[in-house]
Amino acid sequence: MRERAILSTRNEYVDAVNALMIDRFSGKHKVFYSFDSIDDDSCNNYYLGFLNSITPNGLPPHELKVKKNCHVILLRNLDPRNSLCNSTRLVVRGFQNTTIDAEIVNGQHAGKRVFILRIPMSPSKNLILPFKFKRKRFPIRLSFAMTINKAQGHL
Template sequence: MTRNMRASSDPWFAQFLLNVGDGTEPSIGNDFIRMPDEMIIPYTTEEESIDELIETVFPSLNENGHRIDYVASRAILSTKNEYINRLNEHMIETYPGEELIYHSIDTAEDHAHGNYPSEFLNSLTPNGLPPHILKLKKECPIILLRNLDPANGLCSSTRLVCRNFQRNVIDAEIATGGHAGKRIFIPKIPLSPPDDDLFPFRFKRKQFPV
């Protein structure tokens, strides 16, 4: 259950969020807030804890993953691409059906030599960019990373569900907002990290922006 849905149905959780926002929740050393045990998934092993996290946020994923309302009301947030990529790979394995793999084309531009090996460029996972190896299945949810066509609902952070695949486009259905239910096509496009100073060259990745 997402924060917004739980806040509307759970008075205790709603009050906790209000206390945090108002600065009245007791803190530790004036910098940290202890999360209540009811909001924590205990750590056992990495694999078991990830399974428990996915099952908590996406209960009965196999049976419900194709439903627009189910996809639109749930999300797992993370601080780094490497963490969320690991979660995404774990989740995609639980979906039934054939897995499709799309590889990006990575280049180093604006550099005197530009002779960085492709293996090195492929290993980079800057924030805001899709992975070099993108694994998808029919009915799996995706989130758009760029504004492609705001007038038609294709904005950054728009949630969609994959319906079909072609070599250079993803056939998807918008899951949220005023354009929910609309079928659209997502192309591969050139993408660069939002932080231009991240590397000593301009990194460009051509991949689906999801």
């Protein structure tokens, strides 16, 4: 599984396969939820349930379900000098409420243990939303299945 993944053309299909695979994976699971907010929304005009339900391009979903020894992929550049770059594959070795302990699977730093923290993420600037959306979450996603970005939306 270190060198393999199921490839798909759409995020919805990838999410369905990843959900199926994590349920078949042995061990106890932990579900992490994002902290969603709107910049400059002092009146709380947007319902939190609505914010949690949207997944703009470039952001992971609101919910992350992980188990020990499951494979994940990094979604942001955290520390390029230590191979913590976008698309680095990791194996979850443990988790607490505020951190995920993972091991790098590929590259020159394979076998190195790292701690992943929640970070604030925003959708790309070309997305048209009537507000400035921010999601604070672990910058990882399950990687049993992944998208083929160039083919996404063409089929």
